[in-house]
Amino acid sequence: MKKKLLFALLLCIFSAPNFLNAQLNVSFNIGSQPVWGPVGYNYVENYYLPEIESYYNVRSRNYMYMSNGRWITSYNLPTRYVNYDLYRGYKVVINETNPYKHFNNHRVKYISYRNKHNQQPIRDSKEMKYYENKNHPNHKEWKNKDNGNGKDKGKKGKGKN
Numbered sequence: 417m418k419k420k421l422l423f424a425l426l427l428c429i430f431s432a433p434n435f436l437n438a439q440l441n442v443s444f445n446i447g448s449q450p451v452w453g454p455v456g457y458n459y460v461e462n463y464y465l466p467e468i469e470s471y472y473n474v475r476s477r478n479y480m481y482m483s484n485g486r487w488i489t490s491y492n493l494p495t496r497y498v499n500y501d502l503y504r505g506y507k508v509v510i511n512e513t514n515p516y517k518h519f520n521n522h523r524v525k526y527i528s529y530r531n532k533h534n535q536q537p538i539r540d541s542k543e544m545k546y547y548e549n550k551n552h553p554n555h556k557e558w559k560n561k562d563n564g565n566g567k568d569k570g571k572k573g574k575g576k577n
Contacts, residue, residue: 448474448475449474450472450474450477450502451537452502452503452507452537453474453507453537454507454509454535454537455535455537457509459511460474460509460511461473461474461475461509461510461511461512461513462474462509462510462511462512462515463507463508463509463510464507464508464510464515464522464526465500465502465505465506465507465508466505466506466508466522466523466526466527466529466530467500467505467506467530467531468481468493468497468500468505469481469482469519469523470482470493470497471510471515471516472507473489476489477491478490478491479491479492479493480515480516481493481494481497482516482519487516503537504533505533506529506530506532506533506534506535507535508522508526508529510522
């Protein structure tokens with residue numbers, strides 16, 4: 417009986433660090449996702465925007481799009497997408513580094529999502545309470561409802577994403 421108890425105790429001691437490590441490696445980035453992002457994701461690294469064949473990196477808050485055969489990273493979308501509405505356009509979650517390296521695969525795989533406008537953005541969800549808080553880092557973004565093209569609808573002058 418003592419051997420079984422000792423074995424069980426040793427098993428717990430040696431497996432506890434692995435269990436604790438697994439518990440600590442769970443990550444969330446709900447607060448840093450843009451309010452135009454779709455509801456239902458605890459973690460998002462990038463969004464693929466099939467209608468404009470571009471990406472948005474949540475961490476850096478930059479867009480990645482093709483221009484003259486090269487991938488450009490920018491805080492705003494280019495002027496050719498000035499009328500694109502991020503709240504309506506479909507967003508595909510891509511949790512990989514440098515998603516543009518697989519652009520041809522994404523383009524083919526997600527072509528059916530073009531012109532689909534049935535995703536609920538965070539700003540219209542029950543989660544909006546996080547953005548109504550004036551102390552929340554995304555409050556200004558929610559309040560101005562920027563459509564992603566660098567022109568805030570809620571104020572005059574240059575907007576900021």
